[in-house]
Amino acid sequence: MSDAHSTYFIPEPSRWPIVGTLALFVSFVGGAIMLNGSGFGTFILGLGVAAIIYMFSGWFADVIAESIAGKYNQQVDVSFRWGMSWFIFSEVMFFAAFFGALYYARQFSVPWLGGEGAKLLTHELLWPEFFADWPLMVIPDLEAFASSLYHEVIPAWGIPAINTAILLSSGLTVTFAHWSLKKNNRKGLCWWLFATVLLGFIFVFLQAGEYIHSYHELNVKFDSGIYGSTFFILTGFHGFHVTMGATMLMVILARSIKGHFSEHNHFAFEGVAWYWHFVDVVWLGLFIFVYWF
Amino acid sequence: MSEAVIHEEHHDDHDHKPTGIGRWLFSTNHKDIGTMYLVFALVMFFIGGAMALVIRAELFQPGLQYVDPVFFNSMTTVHALVMIFGVVMPAGVGLANWLIPMMIGSPDMALPRLNNMSFWILPFAFALLLSTMFMEGGAPNGGWTMYPPLTLQLGNAFPFLIFAVHFLGISSIMGAINIIATVFNMRAPGMTFMRLPLFVWTWIITAFLLIASLPVLAGAVTMMLTDKFFGTSFFSAAGGGDPVMFQHVFWFFGHPEVYILILPAFGIVSQIIPTFARKPLFGYESMVYATASIAFLSFFVWAHHMFTVGMPLAGELFFMYATMSIAVPTGVKIFNWVATMWRGSMTFETPMLFSLAFVILFSIGGFSGLMLGITPADFQYHDTYFVVAHFHYVLVTGAVFALFAGTYYWLPKWTGHMYDETLGKWHFWLSTISVNVLFFPQHFLGLAGMPRRIPDYSVQFADFNMISSIGGFAFGFSQLLFLYVVIKCVRGGSKVSDQVWEGAHGLEWTLPSPPPFHSFTTPPQVTDATAHS
Amino acid sequence: MFFNKLRNCLLGAGTMFSLLWAGAVNAEWGLNMTPGVTPVSQDVYDLHMLILYVVTVIGIIVFSIMFWSIFHHRKSKGAVAAKFHHSTFAEIAWTIVPVLILVGMAVPATKTLIKMEQTGDADITVKITGYQWKWKYDYLNEDLSFFSVLAQDSNEARQLGSNIDPASVDHYLLNVDQPIVLPVNKKVRLLTTANDVIHAWWVPALGWKRDAIPGFINDNWAIIEKEGTYRGQCAELCGKDHGFMPIVVKAVPEDEYEAWIEDMKLAQAEAAASGEREWSKDELMAKGKDLYAKNCAACHMAEGQGVPGMFPSLAGSPIVATAEGLPDHIDRLLNGKNLMPAFGEQLSDADIAAVITFERNAWGNDTGDVVQPKDIKAAR
Numbered sequence A: 001m002s003d004a005h006s007t008y009f010i011p012e013p014s015r016w017p018i019v020g021t022l023a024l025f026v027s028f029v030g031g032a033i034m035l036n037g038s039g040f041g042t043f044i045l046g047l048g049v050a051a052i053i054y055m056f057s058g059w060f061a062d063v064i065a066e067s068i069a070g071k072y073n074q075q076v077d078v079s080f081r082w083g084m085s086w087f088i089f090s091e092v093m094f095f096a097a098f099f100g101a102l103y104y105a106r107q108f109s110v111p112w113l114g115g116e117g118a119k120l121l122t123h124e125l126l127w128p129e130f131f132a133d134w135p136l137m138v139i140p141d142l143e144a145f146a147s148s149l150y151h152e153v154i155p156a157w158g159i160p161a162i163n164t165a166i167l168l169s170s171g172l173t174v175t176f177a178h179w180s181l182k183k184n185n186r187k188g189l190c191w192w193l194f195a196t197v198l199l200g201f202i203f204v205f206l207q208a209g210e211y212i213h214s215y216h217e218l219n220v221k222f223d224s225g226i227y228g229s230t231f232f233i234l235t236g237f238h239g240f241h242v243t244m245g246a247t248m249l250m251v252i253l254a255r256s257i258k259g260h261f262s263e264h265n266h267f268a269f270e271g272v273a274w275y276w277h278f279v280d281v282v283w284l285g286l287f288i289f290v291y292w293f
Numbered sequence B: 001m002s003e004a005v006i007h008e009e010h011h012d013d014h015d016h017k018p019t020g021i022g023r024w025l026f027s028t029n030h031k032d033i034g035t036m037y038l039v040f041a042l043v044m045f046f047i048g049g050a051m052a053l054v055i056r057a058e059l060f061q062p063g064l065q066y067v068d069p070v071f072f073n074s075m076t077t078v079h080a081l082v083m084i085f086g087v088v089m090p091a092g093v094g095l096a097n098w099l100i101p102m103m104i105g106s107p108d109m110a111l112p113r114l115n116n117m118s119f120w121i122l123p124f125a126f127a128l129l130l131s132t133m134f135m136e137g138g139a140p141n142g143g144w145t146m147y148p149p150l151t152l153q154l155g156n157a158f159p160f161l162i163f164a165v166h167f168l169g170i171s172s173i174m175g176a177i178n179i180i181a182t183v184f185n186m187r188a189p190g191m192t193f194m195r196l197p198l199f200v201w202t203w204i205i206t207a208f209l210l211i212a213s214l215p216v217l218a219g220a221v222t223m224m225l226t227d228k229f230f231g232t233s234f235f236s237a238a239g240g241g242d243p244v245m246f247q248h249v250f251w252f253f254g255h256p257e258v259y260i261l262i263l264p265a266f267g268i269v270s271q272i273i274p275t276f277a278r279k280p281l282f283g284y285e286s287m288v289y290a291t292a293s294i295a296f297l298s299f300f301v302w303a304h305h306m307f308t309v310g311m312p313l314a315g316e317l318f319f320m321y322a323t324m325s326i327a328v329p330t331g332v333k334i335f336n337w338v339a340t341m342w343r344g345s346m347t348f349e350t351p352m353l354f355s356l357a358f359v360i361l362f363s364i365g366g367f368s369g370l371m372l373g374i375t376p377a378d379f380q381y382h383d384t385y386f387v388v389a390h391f392h393y394v395l396v397t398g399a400v401f402a403l404f405a406g407t408y409y410w411l412p413k414w415t416g417h418m419y420d421e422t423l424g425k426w427h428f429w430l431s432t433i434s435v436n437v438l439f440f441p442q443h444f445l446g447l448a449g450m451p452r453r454i455p456d457y458s459v460q461f462a463d464f465n466m467i468s469s470i471g472g473f474a475f476g477f478s479q480l481l482f483l484y485v486v487i488k489c490v491r492g493g494s495k496v497s498d499q500v501w502e503g504a505h506g507l508e509w510t511l512p513s514p515p516p517f518h519s520f521t522t523p524p525q526v527t528d529a530t531a532h533s
Numbered sequence C: 001m002f003f004n005k006l007r008n009c010l011l012g013a014g015t016m017f018s019l020l021w022a023g024a025v026n027a028e029w030g031l032n033m034t035p036g037v038t039p040v041s042q043d044v045y046d047l048h049m050l051i052l053y054v055v056t057v058i059g060i061i062v063f064s065i066m067f068w069s070i071f072h073h074r075k076s077k078g079a080v081a082a083k084f085h086h087s088t089f090a091e092i093a094w095t096i097v098p099v100l101i102l103v104g105m106a107v108p109a110t111k112t113l114i115k116m117e118q119t120g121d122a123d124i125t126v127k128i129t130g131y132q133w134k135w136k137y138d139y140l141n142e143d144l145s146f147f148s149v150l151a152q153d154s155n156e157a158r159q160l161g162s163n164i165d166p167a168s169v170d171h172y173l174l175n176v177d178q179p180i181v182l183p184v185n186k187k188v189r190l191l192t193t194a195n196d197v198i199h200a201w202w203v204p205a206l207g208w209k210r211d212a213i214p215g216f217i218n219d220n221w222a223i224i225e226k227e228g229t230y231r232g233q234c235a236e237l238c239g240k241d242h243g244f245m246p247i248v249v250k251a252v253p254e255d256e257y258e259a260w261i262e263d264m265k266l267a268q269a270e271a272a273a274s275g276e277r278e279w280s281k282d283e284l285m286a287k288g289k290d291l292y293a294k295n296c297a298a299c300h301m302a303e304g305q306g307v308p309g310m311f312p313s314l315a316g317s318p319i320v321a322t323a324e325g326l327p328d329h330i331d332r333l334l335n336g337k338n339l340m341p342a343f344g345e346q347l348s349d350a351d352i353a354a355v356i357t358f359e360r361n362a363w364g365n366d367t368g369d370v371v372q373p374k375d376i377k378a379a380r
């Protein structure tokens, strides 16, 4: 019985998964009712989201307790690692769908509407006035979408570049935190983590400023044609992920302050750090393909 | 929960099973969760099947007899969603749950709580989807492919459809992550990758397909959601987008999805044929490579579903060649199965019968698939019953038949009882004959020009539709027999040995029938001699 | 006994395949793809038969080997299992041979495909627009355009519970009020697009189908070599009446075609002129009833009762049944709203006046209003 396998930790029956399922279910029902135009749905959605937060805190509290009680051996740790890395991969594929949409719009649909390639007639017969250009300033049918005329898009070398620098340095600070942890330097760990969280929130703050700017001054909106659509869906989901990542980092920070994690056993820290790097890399893609080129 | 303990000692002497409803709701046990998946799939099979029978009843003769066109379209759409996401995928995951830990010599799945959640999402996701049947404007009726702009015209059901798809995606992704973690991390000592049973191999590869493709579907329907409610123009030319863009994103998911449905079936058949041929699987390694190649290629063929949208010539050629190339690794698999039978010592119990039917009928479906892959010919076949015939051959006589085979094969192991062999054979023959009456004539209908997704047709298609409907009802009611055999076997029957089948090899057959609550609390040492291959 | 069952099964499958063969010989049976009436359709048909033969032969070989094995290598016959599980030669062979077969199929397929893409230098160009649920044809060189919908007798018979025997209807579901007429032996370029959702324009005898996508134009071509009437259907799910938007192509000699164009233009000029005069209520009601059945009943249903949750009832609707509703009523027809299509382009002033007059005086709506074409003209 000394073999590692025999001590693989199989949790007792747990209520968190079903709580989580119900929480998601309630959120989806609420969200759907809300979108169908009933304010009542918003209320249900709120309940669901609260239940999701409750589930996460309860579930993770169990996991943390188990971890501190020393029930996890190396093998369990590896399972968590496999889990986290493939979860991140699934997120990459989620973003891939939107990058795909951006690519398609830029390489195919917009040029076709402008008469390129095999679709000359599309241009001549349906959209003779339309001029293909990227970023797309004037969409084919000005009446179809609410706010379709804008003169400017956000230049890459302003705030976006600064944000790139911020996120890249936050990638560094989280690595420094890891190094500190490995050297069992608790103080360094906490300070570097704090710096990372701070950088994350500065990023979100600046990004929010950009959104306000584009809505109010540039008239680039979610509903202002394909440029606005791809811009906001990509940066929006990214911003959401940064917020989630920063929140997770805060939890890790709190746990670090409490004295959790050891130089050998700190999967939760690493998982969140991986997630943070992922968010970072996605931003690089965004910076290059959405803002720069 | 926080007082969870490590049970090594505990489990060795007696099975400590939770009881009552909590056993199922809070389960962290791979067998219980596997059972729930399988029962769920069976229930959904009858729901999806009942919808298919509504379709077949309406198409029994020309003219509209029973349902209006909108409801007919809902039936088509929901039938497909139920069968794919509610039957074949859950049944595959159910088998994976039951078998993978037993096959690789581990106590359970790597992430048991996650496992519970992946299952329990399913009934709730379908509650979300099926509740739309009672909504104003009706259930989703734009086809399971959900193309915009048509699907954007859907009424109140629209956000429910989108969220149900998100929810199902979450479930599948979590399930896939769990399977990967289990196989990579929980193998018994000596269980190297090249000693894994083929079923395990096909499931790892399927899990990768799931993780890579389902998030893309989530992205596609998310864009549709924002198009409908937040004024984006991804799928509208007026704003610079393109309705066809949705199809690209959807099929980037959709084609790998069909291999998600069939690869576990390949795995099942690869377990069964060697058992009843009493001969090791021919070409184990090439089977693994062929499966991996199919999975890899599946990401480069998606546009064969959209040859008629007017792609540039280069695109059409590329996707035609890529599609044709999938016939090569699939052929390798077929040939290997035939070579496994060759000079074996075969017996024909029900699992074997279903596997043999699988090999033949899946190939027929594959052949029509190849025909569809030839672009100029697909310009004629596309969106006709020829396509319907193709995918029911690969899905029903392919995936579903393999699931039948697997159920008969492992049911004695799960329950400790032998199923009723005579009734099993009846189920086989009734199903195999009727399913061909059901789907073979649909090839002719398609070639003669009958479009799919229509509630009514011109009189020239009447005869074959009637034959098909008769086959459909015969096939449908034959499945009640299956239900009966399964229930009968669960409730009792002659006791079986650990090995159950004379020719069966692999770790799962070394455990008692039924196996203990946690499969291998002490990991077995695996050697070439005890490994499956 | 067991073997007998298997043999029967095989025979059954064999019969099915031979049926398909017979179909190839006799296309009238409706078992096989039509060879069609254009050079391209013939190529496509040949390609189809080629792949069908190839896969059938492969199937027969593979399944025969399998059945041989099932018959001879069975335990009940005393067969003892061999031990082999590997053969590099066989495995390489059955990888390479299929590749070669596939290349053999890809060559003619590529040739046909390239030929199908040559849409240039056409004699006539027709733009085809899919609407929910009808087709519009624009003869681009002729300044002629019209709509084409399911023939009225089919439309009546296809209603749920109509109790009309489909067999008694002429070309049930495959007939239209106004076919598209094309000359034979001319290169016709057919452009497809759509107004609302995706449709697909498909006449099997031309050898291809093409999606009609809103906002984009696809093109294709045909040289019809044989006079005749060719029927097809919409081949992309487009909503409720997807099954009920057929296509009829009449291929005629060139002079007949020219004459038809002239007739059509004349008829359209007359229709336009009729918008200038005053119409009597009876005239409007009669015409409106027809137009309603053709254009509106698909959604608002025969008795104006609509489909709850999808299409509003017009019987008793405040817009239709009250005097105050009139401006809105006209506006809905001209400009549409949400899923209600704009009919301003599709119908003439007289048509719209007629259908509005009809609606306002039918199914218990008794406004007594008579709307004249000039009212519509003023509202445009």
Ligand code: HEA
Binding pocket: B145, B258, B259, B261, B262, B304, B305, B323, B324, B326, B327, B328, B330, B331, B332, B334, B362, B363, B364, B365, B366, B367, B368, B369, B370, B371, B372, B373, B374, B378, B381, B382, B383, B387, B390, B391, B394, B395, B398, B399, C055, C058, C062, C098, C099, C101, C102
């Ligand atoms: C389990 C599911 C499954 C599987 C395994 C397959 C397998 C294949 N499918 Fe199928 N397919 C579907 C499910 C599946 N399909 C579904 C659901 C749809 C419709 C979706 C919708 O629109 O709703 C569809 C539609 C579909 C289309 C689109 C048709 C259209 O809408 O116009 C095409 C076109 O290329 C296609 C091709 C193929 C090919 C080439 C294979 C190949 O993998 C088959 C390979 C197998 C063989 C070829 C047989 C065995 C091989 C040999 C014995 C070797 C020797 C053979 C030769 C050299 C020929 N499929």
Ligand code: HEA
Binding pocket: B045, B046, B047, B048, B049, B050, B052, B053, B055, B056, B076, B077, B079, B080, B081, B083, B084, B087, B088, B142, B143, B144, B145, B388, B392, B395, B396, B399, B400, B438, B452, B453, B454, B455, B472, B475, B476, B477, B478, B479, B480
């Ligand atoms: C795994 C997937 C799967 C499975 C198993 C099936 C199974 C069946 N399918 Fe399915 N089908 C699809 C996937 C599948 N289908 C897909 C993807 C589509 C395309 C949808 C689209 O166009 O969007 C489709 C479309 C489709 C059509 C075309 C509809 C159209 O284009 O309008 C038809 C028509 O005949 C059909 C028939 C059947 C039949 C008769 C069965 C039979 O095998 C079913 C067997 C029947 C039963 C199992 C019934 C048992 C029930 C009883 C005996 C009654 C008792 C009832 C209760 C107790 C509640 N299907």
Ligand code: CUA
Binding pocket: C130, C131, C133, C198, C199, C200, C234, C235, C236, C237, C238, C239, C241, C242, C243, C245
């Ligand atoms: Cu138009 Cu289907």
Ligand SMILES: [Cu+2]
Binding pocket: B254, B255, B258, B301, B302, B304, B305
């Ligand atoms: Cu495919």
